[in-house]
Amino acid sequence: MLHQFTYPTGNQIGPEAMAGVLRSVHAANRERHSVELILADREGSIQFFIECPVELRAILLVHLLDAFPGAKLERCTDSLLQRHRPNLFQCILLRPQLPFEYLRRQFDRHDPMTAVLSLLKNSGATRSHARITVRLWPARESRCRAAERSFRLHHGRCYSKAVQQSFVRGVVHESRIVRLMSRLLAPVFVRKSMRSPEPGDKLTDCLFETQVCVEVQSDETNVAVASEKLTDIAGAFALFASNENQFTVAAAGSVRPVGHAGLLTPNEIALMWHPVKAEVQVSKLQRIESVEVEPPIELPIQGRHARLTPLGRTAYRKDKRLVGLPIESLRRHVYVTGKTGVGKSSLMLSMMTTNMRDNLGIALIDPHGDLYLDVLCQTPKRRTNELILFDPGSDQELVPFNPLDTSSGIDRGRVADGVLSAFVKVFGLDTATAPRLLHIFRSALYTLVEQPDATLIGINRLLTDTAYRKAAVARVSNPAVREFWHGEFGRWHERDRAQFLASLQNKLGAFLSNRQLQLILGQPKSGFNLRRVMDEGGILLCNLSKGRLGEDSANLLGALLLSSLQLAGESRADIPESERRDFVCYVDELQNYSTTALATSLSEARKYRAPLFVLANQYREQLAPELRSAIIGNCGSVVTFQVGSEDAPFWSRHFGGAVTPESLMAMPKYHAVANILIDGMPSGPMTIKTMPPPIGIGAKVEKLKRQSLRQFARPRVELEQHTDALFG
Template sequence: MNPEQGWLGRALLAPGSALADLTESVQQGLGSVSGLGVVAAVLAVLAAVRIVAEWRRRRLNARARQITVLTPPEVDAKGALAFWAHLIGQLRPAWARVLWGQPHLGFEYTVTPEEGAAIRLWVPGAIPPGLIERAIASAWPGAHTDTLEPARPPVPVAAKGVRRIVAGGELRLGRREGLPLSTDHSGDLVRDLITAADDLAPGQAACVQILARPVTGRRLARTSASTGPSGMLAALAREVLGMVTPGPITTRSSRPGAARDGRATDRQTTLEYTAAARAAAAKARGPHWETVVRYATSIPVSDDPEDTNPRAQARAVAQGRADALATVFGACTDHNFYRRRRRLRIATLIRQRRLGRGDVLSVPELATIAHLPTDTGLPGLQRAGARALSPAPEIPVGGEFTKPLGMADTGTRRPVAVKISDARHHLHILGPTGVGKSTLLARTILDDAEAGRGVIVIDPKGDLVTDVLSRLPSRMGDRVVLFDADSSAPPPCVNPLDIDRIGRGGMDLAVDNLVTVFHRIFHQWWGPRTDDIMRASLLTLCAQPGTATLADLPRLLTEPAFRARITHTTKDPVLRGFWDSYETLSDTGRAQLTGPLLNKLRAFLLRPFVRAAIAGGPSTVEFSDILDNGGICLARLPKGSLGEETSRLVGSLLVARTWQAVTARARVPAAERPDAALVLDEAQNFLNLSTPIEDMLAEARGLRLSLLLAHQNLGQLSRELRDGISANARNKIVFAVSPDDARDLARHTEPWLSEHDLSHLDAFHAAARLLVDGRNARPFTFTTRPLDPPIPGRAREIAAAARARLATSSPANSDTERTDPARDPRQP
């Protein structure tokens, strides 16, 4: 091919001629197109660009979420630097920015009289879930985040009958964006912002919004072009020459004839220029963000068109409040400063969170205007009560052979649980009323019931048992044993003196427990003589054929004929000596000795529920069957119905009977002992056994009984109980406690959780220190999971099934023969 025949060949041989030919061809092409067509083409291109931009904006903003940040008690001033530097990694590659755009964040301060000051982050759906939350937790340890869909705009909108006067604007850099703002000034800019918006009237609102997205290298190069290395080198050269060269220094700004004043002015200008160049060079280092700052205040007014004066007043108030917000940013003035710009429809701009072309800021500059306040005494600020700690990886998430506790309050909010083998070391649950203890207990009870593990629950308030009954599956009705002090139906009977049920070998333990329970509950009126009388009387009754009850004790002490029939068969010489000395007393002397015991017994036995449940004859329920065969024993003993002392006494006797059944497991090989649980709400009321608490907890672990000990504060425990539970209940779950208790409990959680954290936990929010395979894991925080809604009528259905089961399980023939009046010397 001849090169002269082609355009490339002509361009190589005769460049000027080829260029002229190309120009002529372009002019002819443009001449053939009408002017209207050019305009239409331009408009079409602009419309396409606008459509693509709107499509990208909607795609970026889809599935947006709003993160409310609760400020921790102590804020690290450098946390904002770490936060914004960490998020610079969200900058997309060039091809992704061209196709999909670059998502931006919204850092917002909102102040209303109703909710106080809130700090929120608006996050588009294009940013992965959980990323911002983890960055906040890393930058500000102890901060809490609550992620929701944006429910309402930052600035309230008008409602029916109420109009909104909105004033505000936009802050943009007043000089070249390559020059920096001040990042080192006294005070806290966020504190000043919140203070400027303080004292709002009801319905008013203030908002400062900072939109930011990472900046590309190309944009940063354009930003620093005017203050790049050449400018800085020239300034440095002039400064060096001024130092070594005598005589005046002239610049372009020098005026002819300006002798001494000119030299001073030139010198100052040079120094200022040099300082600006150095500051710009320092700003050019590191990552950068493109930002826009918007602010607005909203004042509600009446929608009455005739009411013009309040509307004018509201406009003046709104403008004054908005100016106060903008004035705060004057503290950022250095080589650069913020200049106000009035923007139409500022409320719409803030609501839509659009970020067009903004100002380039370095990470320190952005951290100066967008951070958590460091002032600990800032009023109205929504603060985090306690730091949130994620559970260690070895903490179970649930499943078989675990007890569920709740959900972790950090990260992915995974479930947390405790292994059954570790629960044998017992759970100590502490917290005041209304913080979530009963919810946690109810969930563990329902889980034990579902897993077929035996569980015994003693509830002195009644709500816990009611919650469990209303949520148990119907199929479990035949496993339930129910003690309900408010029910008119006959309760089951658990006779603490039914020795035949536990064996004669357990008589001494039964009597010791019974005497100790009375002694500890009535310790103010209990002396050694009362203790001696009760112990000898109970041993005498238990030594007789048949089944003794507590109702026989007053008759033994006050009826001579009944006492003679019982004691004449007593073979124990010590007991015979006691009764011989007792008979030598006068009636008055006997009354003085037995009075403290008898008045307590009568107050106890005069209640029909107590007499039927404790002194109603042979026991109709065996706690060993409940523990070994997956039974569910629910004892509802409200103090309002029984009285505080009676409720404590009945509950303590049930615990004593449970302990007797547990100690009988010692005859069973360890591998054959099924796991069971004893749940004690307000546990300090019922731990009144003769066995020391530390020995009881240690033995229960080996016998595979896990105790859940719940109460409100450490002051409820005696020194013996406090030391025993602290050392032997090794799984600690702490809800919000008083500062005094937090000081003692922090020994179990420091340095991860301080006493401040333990005393500032939210409702249904707890700190846990659990065992994992017998070893202490580090503490963590979690939230309890709410119970499922109660099933209407389920509580009555389960109670009816329990009564029907009780009616069919009447005492065996041997029991009937054992209580035959003809053979029982206790009968008249």
């Protein structure tokens, strides 16, 4: 049976582990079946193969996977190698100058297989294919006894061994007769006091009868080149020889010779055939890009867990079970990380598709627009009336959004704080760098939320129009806010006041001068009620494409939406927990919208069942330190795709060392390491392969857009008239 053997890219285990595997095979192979260790240049890459009988397959599999964690031994058809049948052949044999000595055993500076692998690969200029086969089987008892006699003859205390050897070789020339004469004359030349084999001697180890064969296949036009390649590969085996034992070419032709097997230990064989370490750089050497981690025995299943949200399938040998998150696990939030283009958006699309089909309420904040359209294509027809499309970059009808709207009963102070945290995120400010600016801005927001039909567009008027400010402050119920306007603000000199307000007005003007933001944020009533969307299980899709809105404007809208979602979820404290419908919020490129309040919401949103966050970003340094800690501490499920060199050591430690940093950096596309919650407890890391989402129907997109706009949008002309009146 032919098997392909592949091992992880980050392998740090060398010939010592391979020697241990061979010893186990020797102990189990009582029938003396032959095993072939093959190195082949196939399909443009260098691959490892093992050919063994059925009786030894389980032994090899168990010991190889134990010695090389993450490796694969997969059965393949013999035709994989028979396609390149050799027309040039050489058999390399061990021809000892002295009886039964070791091959070379010490390689301090380099792996000796590097040269052999470099010569084996196909340069591409020719169509020749090479193969090295190490054929071995346990040595017969007669060969072992002969080896012991040779050992004692060679290591015995001789009066004159040189005279003995010269006498024997001078009398006879046939090798068998030489060995016979040596045994007969040994008592004459060798003393009786001979030492016994020591633990480090070759006789104390198990022995294999071993053949090494090199084969090259080529077409008729490249015979000379193939012959040269054959000679080079055979010559490379001189690296493994010692002064006493040399490799020589014993046969050449198109037929493999029989016999001529030298006695080698597992250590000697392992030096010639072993998985090379990660630092050995050989182009075209096939390795497993990532380690496969064994999943837990019990995984959530569809029948036992309601509303299972699939992540993918396990990627561990032949185990391809479905991996999903029950709603109880979603309530503890999900964090997805990985480089751009590795499959984060595809995973979220699959999850949202399932959520919509299970009648779960969802929200999406997408900074690019592609995921927004893909989810729109997957929307079930029966949920058309629940769909809200918030697309502020549109040049047609727009859905207004007023983050200062308190008509749903949310505490006014919390609304003002939420809006302030969104602007602080976009401004990049904190109390240490701009304390006075934040103090003025906070007081202005606390004043605006108590005004009828207040919007963010009116904040400049509040700061500059004395009559309007006096009327607005008269409606404020918070005495601390009134004291600020009447006391501190009123005592400032006009020149100082203008200077203090200039910085805030400049920052606000950079956003509120954007015409699209004016039309959307300048309306007293939002086109949708977030509390109602959560309670009724609606679908809110937000297209915050930076290319259409500008980066700063898109980030501000996203931060305002995220803050409003958090406040709407917390307002559900007025209804019993059993009546709160689960609502999942998906946020792509989290770093663009994350505010300081998000860290607190991760620990509290589970109680309100909204929003249940599925957060995604590329690397940890994009996030503020407190948010990084909150994600690790509160996100029950973590899915890590391919990451960079800075993040890989951290996630390797997070997964308990089950995955090496090198494997995380080389994770294939659409593959990830997941640690999910199962019945409230972490499952431990496992490798998964995400599933492609079903193909959506693009033709229904326009129909869905028209239906949503008819329900929630307002004509652009009407929005412009109301916004222009605010500036009049």
